Amino acid sequence: MKATTFTFAIERSDPKSGEAPRVQQYEVEVTEGMTVLEALLRIQAELDGSLAFRYACRGAVCGSCAMLINGEVALACRTQVNGLWTDVISVGPIPNHRVLKDLVVDLGPFFDKDLAVEPWLQPADPPPESERLVVPDEWAEAEPYANCILCASCHGVCPVPERDPEYLGPAALAKHYRFLADPRDAADEERLALVDGEHGVSACDTVWKCVRVCPKGVPPTKGILATRERMETR
Numbered sequence: 077m078k079a080t081t082f083t084f085a086i087e088r089s090d091p092k093s094g095e096a097p098r099v100q101q102y103e104v105e106v107t108e109g110m111t112v113l114e115a116l117l118r119i120q121a122e123l124d125g126s127l128a129f130r131y132a133c134r135g136a137v138c139g140s141c142a143m144l145i146n147g148e149v150a151l152a153c154r155t156q157v158n159g160l161w162t163d164v165i166s167v168g169p170i171p172n173h174r175v176l177k178d179l180v181v182d183l184g185p186f187f188d189k190d191l192a193v194e195p196w197l198q199p200a201d202p203p204p205e206s207e208r209l210v211v212p213d214e215w216a217e218a219e220p221y222a223n224c225i226l227c228a229s230c231h232g233v234c235p236v237p238e239r240d241p242e243y244l245g246p247a248a249l250a251k252h253y254r255f256l257a258d259p260r261d262a263a264d265e266e267r268l269a270l271v272d273g274e275h276g277v278s279a280c281d282t283v284w285k286c287v288r289v290c291p292k293g294v295p296p297t298k299g300i301l302a303t304r305e306r307m308e309t310r
């Protein structure tokens with residue numbers, strides 16, 4: 077298979093070392109269809125074993141490999157190098173998160189926000205003998221929000237966390253709406269109270285960047301606006 081050489085300009089940093097962040101370049105032979113993640117794995121295996129990045133499934137399912145690729149937040153495992161149409165590929169950590177090392181960021185605060193919206197079903201009736209079924213028509217509103225893989229891409233492109241680090245963010249608010257829209261859930265009032273503060277749905281700038289970047293088609297802004305409407309009409 078024909079290979080072409082690309083330059084990967086990767087943001088390197090190791091805050092624990094005290095060294096200043098830098099950009100390090102690597103020349104990589106890229107074959108047709110190779111993804112950015114595969115290129116990073118090649119760099120790590122053949123050129124520099126100290127390069128740190130995160131991945132697991134390699135198939136756009138686990139959400140581990142979101143990063144900044146040529147200035148756009150994307151999953152490295154589903155971004156083909158040839159499709160980027162540049163000879164020099166810049167790669168950096170996903171914005172709005174603290175960098176731990178190179179392309180690995182601290183997702184702890186992001187997951188804390190997910191937990192803060194109580195992402196579990198809270199029905200009024202006792203558990204049935206088997207599962208709680210829902211008919212497709214009644215599930216349709218919540219369904220797109222259930223596809224979130226917690227990759228944090230939406231949080232990475234959102235303009236709000238930079239000025240308000242406490243902002244719950246598009247991923248958590250989309251998860252919140254997934255349960256608000258679930259016909260089996262009965263905790264609407266309690267749920268609305270969870271996102272009613274200054275760091276909740278009112279903080280959203282409604283720029284729709286989160287909707288455009290989501291690799292799974294989750295529409296956080298739409299859910300945020302629907303939640304605001306519920307608040308106004310309760």
Ligand code: FES
Nearest residue numbers: 134138139141153
């Ligand atoms: S490695 Fe799992 S989403 Fe990319």
